[in-house]
Each structure stands twice: as C-alpha cells, then as structure tokens.
Amino acid sequence: MTKNHMMTTFSTPRRRALLFLLPSLLTVACATRDExxxxxxxxxxxxxxxxxxxxSVRMHRLPGDPPQGTVVLRLHVDExxxxxxxxxxxxxxxxxxxRATAHGAEAARFVxxxxxxxxVAVTVxxxxxxD
Incomplete structure (x- = not known):
C-alpha cells in the first residue's frame, strides 16, 4: 500500500464522520461516569x-523550590x-x-x-x- 493510498483511505467521509463523532463519544463517556x-x-x-x-501529600523531590500555591478540591465524603x-x-x-493533593485527599477520613x-454523604x- 503506498503512502498516497493510505492518505486517501483516511481522508474520506469516514474520517470526517469519525472526527465529528469523537467529541460526542467522549462527552457521553464523561457524562456516564458522573451519572x-x-x-x-x-x-x-x-x-x-x-x-x-x-x-498527606507526597511528591517526588525535584531540584529547586517545592511547588507553592492553593489547590481547591471538590471532595465526596461518604456516610x-x-x-x-x-x-x-x-x-x-x-x-x-x-494531582498529589487530590490523591492524598482520597486517603483522608472524617467524622x-x-x-x-x-x-449523610456530602460534597466539600x-x-x-x-507555602
């Protein structure tokens, strides 16, 4: 199969349809997870x-100053x-x-x-x- 033949195969209406449907499929997958x-x-x-x-937040140590800032997490705390x-x-x-902060939060426990x-379960x- 030549390079031109491969390009022609994927640049047809099939490719356009796939490119059109892909965002919709990803949206459905994300919505399904939340549902x-x-x-x-x-x-x-x-x-x-x-x-x-x-x-506890654990990160691999890299040269230089440790990262700083404020992360706002959304937590699901169950019953x-x-x-x-x-x-x-x-x-x-x-x-x-x-990532490290969200991962560490999943190990936390509350009254x-x-x-x-x-x-009751709550969102926090x-x-x-x-610093």
Missing amino acids: DHPWPATIVSIDELRPLTRM NGAVPRASVFKSSGDERLD PYRLAGRA MAPMRF
Missing part, C-alpha cells in the same frame, strides 16, 4: 467536618467519612501538586457529617494552601 457516581447534593464547608486522619472521590476544582498552576441525626469544597 454513575453523582456528587452528593448536600454541600458543606470544610470547617463543618472533623478530620480523623491527617491528609462513613471516607473520601471515595476527589477532583481538582481550581488548579494551583502546578499539575504535579494538583461522618450528620443531618437531622443521620449520617476544600482549599489546600502550600
């Missing part, structure tokens, strides 16, 4: 939760106080720091949040500052 695991509707401040464990999911809501500007005497916006 399978929705964020809890009850939103509370990080100040309303009591930590049972300290959150047992565990964090099954954490995502970066606002970046610090350093992707390594963002379960109570609403009307019953433990948690700013994490690194």
Whole structure:
C-alpha cells in the first residue's frame, strides 16, 4: 500500500464522520461516569467536618523550590467519612501538586457529617494552601 493510498483511505467521509463523532463519544463517556457516581447534593464547608486522619501529600523531590500555591478540591465524603472521590476544582498552576493533593485527599477520613441525626454523604469544597 503506498503512502498516497493510505492518505486517501483516511481522508474520506469516514474520517470526517469519525472526527465529528469523537467529541460526542467522549462527552457521553464523561457524562456516564458522573451519572454513575453523582456528587452528593448536600454541600458543606470544610470547617463543618472533623478530620480523623491527617491528609498527606507526597511528591517526588525535584531540584529547586517545592511547588507553592492553593489547590481547591471538590471532595465526596461518604456516610462513613471516607473520601471515595476527589477532583481538582481550581488548579494551583502546578499539575504535579494538583494531582498529589487530590490523591492524598482520597486517603483522608472524617467524622461522618450528620443531618437531622443521620449520617449523610456530602460534597466539600476544600482549599489546600502550600507555602
């Protein structure tokens, strides 16, 4: 198969259709994930939760100053106080720091949040500052 033949094969309406459908497929995949695991509707401040464990952020040491900034995380704290999911809501500007902070948050544990005497899952916006 020649190079020109390969280019012709992929630059046909099939390619245009694939390029058109790909963003839609990715959107559906992302939406499906959120539908399978929705964020809890009850939103509370990080100040309303009591930590049972300290959150630790571990990063490989690189030459120079350690990364600095504030990462705002969105945490899903379940009825047992565990964090099954954490995502970066606002970046610090350093992707390594963002990833390490979100990963460390998933290991954190809290006293379960109570609403009307019953433990409920909550969404928490948690700013994490690194100086």
